[in-house]
Amino acid sequence: MDDYLNDMALFVEVVKAKGFRHAAETVGIPNSTLSRRISALEKTIGLRLLHRTTRKIELTEAGQLYFERCKRIVDEARLAHAQLGEMLAQPSGTLRVSLPVDFAVTYLAPLIAEFADLYPGIQFDLDLTPRRVDLVSEPFDVAIRIGESESSQLIARPLASLTxxxxxxxxxxxxxxxxxxxxxxxxxxxxxxxxxxxxxxxxxxxxxxxxxxxxxxxxxxxxxxxxxxxxxxxxxxxxxxxxxxxxxxxxxxxxxxxxxxATPIYAMTETRLLPAKTQRFIEFLQERLARR
Missing domain, CATH: 3.40.190.290 (D-Maltodextrin-Binding Protein; domain 2)
Incomplete structure (x- = not known):
């Protein structure tokens, strides 16, 4: 049963990375091992989940359904581990955030510094870019975005409104x-x-x-x-x-x-199930920006 659940998590990583090579780098196992594990998973289920070509992978109809269900299970499991970890220590790990350049430099920099002082166990990977990153396929925990929240499957949490x-x-x-x-x-x-x-x-x-x-x-x-x-x-x-x-x-x-x-500011995430580091960061920004 443990191997079965682990393979589900690996399948989710392959789909999110849109390929075996990037997924293998993310989870830290050889590409060949990852491919063999997914093939074994397909054999266990009795259905093909992925169409493989030399350049890319595509989900089959069964694979799309399986991914949607597995992703929720994997997110729940990760959240459970994060919440249990909270009981023993402060949030830790690397927080990967996409930020709009000017807003981050002129406005968010002192707030991020203050948050870093509150949580010394968190490392920061901050990407200042004008483009809208893909939270599904790129390894970001949260993206701060300015303007109306686009209609999508992402979760938008309002932070502030600047006039x-x-x-x-x-x-x-x-x-x-x-x-x-x-x-x-x-x-x-x-x-x-x-x-x-x-x-x-x-x-x-x-x-x-x-x-x-x-x-x-x-x-x-x-x-x-x-x-x-x-x-x-x-x-x-x-x-x-x-x-x-x-x-x-x-x-x-x-x-x-x-x-x-007034221009709204949002924290965008891929899921409602957030690890402690991400939840704390969003709550901190909501509280500090509300003061202003």
Missing amino acids: PFLYASPGYLARAGVPEKPADLARHQCLAILKTSAWTLRDGKRSVTVPVNGRFVLNSVGMIRSLANVDRGIVLVPREVVEDDLANGTLRPVLPAWYGT
């Missing part, structure tokens, strides 16, 4: 003038993400959409912040991103009664 406000440097405002109403933004240099042609602003009661333009088209909040600091224009970003700039006076609020559309 953007308008800011500019004193030097820029001295040169270009201070906007007195949202419509004035049309004649200003506005530093916008990607090719945004308009900003929707609210003051609690009213909502207006104003055209914006500028010389710079960017996909980096960090770069937008830097350009605003050297008098290049007006930005619409969450206060949390520019707290240091406001404190030292290199940026100041513009039209402070007006704000943009």
